[in-house]
Amino acid sequence: MHRSGAVMAWNVFKFCTALRGLGSIMILLVLGVVVVTYYAVVVVNYGPSLYAAGGPGGVDSFTAFAVLILFHLLLGMLLWSYFSVVLTDPGSVPSSWRPVIDEEMGDTVPLTGSEFGGSMGLKQLTVHPDQPNPGVRYCRKCNHLKPPRCHHCSVCGRCVLKMDHHCVWVVNCVGALNYKFFLLFLLYTFLETTLVTLSLLPHFIAFFNDEEIPGTPGSLASTFLAFVLNLAFALSVLGFLIMHISLVAGNTTTIEAYEKKTTTKWRYDLGRKKNFEQVFGTYKKYWFIPAYSEEDLRKMPVLQGLNYPSKPDLDAQEF
Structure with missing residues (x-):
């Protein structure tokens, strides 16, 4: 039995190592799709159309x-959002973090000073993480205490603040500090791929109607490939976008939606408006760019991933 468990642990480790190794490959794959799409839309089709028969100022040219213009605008926002997710740390547990109350379990009794007053108190918690109610959550893999809504990522090998999931496409965890950027990446990917699909649709139809299409076999192949790829991405991303919008509306993450018990109440659900503000900030002019206002960063502790307002009147046993 022990050997079987060791083999399982080894297999999981190899799987996580493989996911980490996909990093640069996935980024290159995303950039490859962008390059193929850019070539098909700008170089092969709509760039030459600016100076088609009728000249500049004609209907086709307009x-x-x-x-x-719309293609480049959406592409710029897509790449800005994408690299913001890739390069932004989703949030890790500060070494100096200590809880005041057990926010995750709804325990309103403050922790005593002896529990965190010295190294002995912390060591006792470390040695006995399975005690019935230690007052805090504990990560056995990282060997430290866990803030509310924090989860351990086996791929990254650390605890991530308000972890939603590990995304191989962005080669990063999606958590408290980059969740907004991930949502914007989904939004602009859907808008961009939809635009490309619609703009290349006439060329795709002409291809199957045996109409005479100008261009080399290579340019025709790039148009066909770009249409198929963007149609596939538009359909798949739409499902993810709808799912994550519903999660934000209820102030929950993918992990929390999977783990929490079925209930009509969720202690972090403060109403749709406040739920969206916890992710996007209070200034709506910043909602559609991968950035926050300085005032929001200063006044909203929730954007730091450690403290989350909740409904104190709800019984913790409901969750």
Whole structure:
């Protein structure tokens, strides 16, 4: 039995190592799709349409100009959001963090000073993480205390603040400090891929109607490939976008939605408006860019991933 458990642990470790190794490959794959799409839309189709028969100022030229402007705008926002997710640390547990109350379990009794007053108190908690009610959550893998809504990521090998999931596409965990950027990445990916799908649809239809299409076999292949890839991404990303919007509306994460018991109440659900503000900030002019206002960063502790307002009147046993 012991040997079987060791083999299972080894297999899981190898799986997590493999996911970490996908990092640069996934980034190159995303950039590859962008390059193919850019070539098909700008270089092959709508760039030349600006100076098609009718000249600049014609109807076809105006349509091409509008498509190109919108395409570049959405592409810029998509890449900005994407690299914000990739390069932003989702949030880790500060070494100096100590809880005042057990926020995760709803325990309103303050922890005594002896529990965290010295190294002996902390050592006792470390040695006995399975005691019935130690007053805090504890990570056996990281060997430290866990803030509310914090979870351990086996791929990253650490605890992540308000962890939602580990995303291989962004080569990073999605957590407290980059969840907004991830949502914007989904939004702009859906808008961009939808625009590309619609703009290349006439060329795709002409391809199957045996109409005479100008261009080399390579340019025709790039148009076909870009259409198929963007259609597939638009359909798949739409499902993820709808799911995450519903999660934000209820102030929960993917992990919490999976782990929490079925209930009509959730202690962190403060109403749709406040729930969205906890992710996007209070200034709506910042909602659609991967950044926060200085005032929100200063006045909203929730954006730091350690403290979350909750409904104190709800019994913790309901969750």
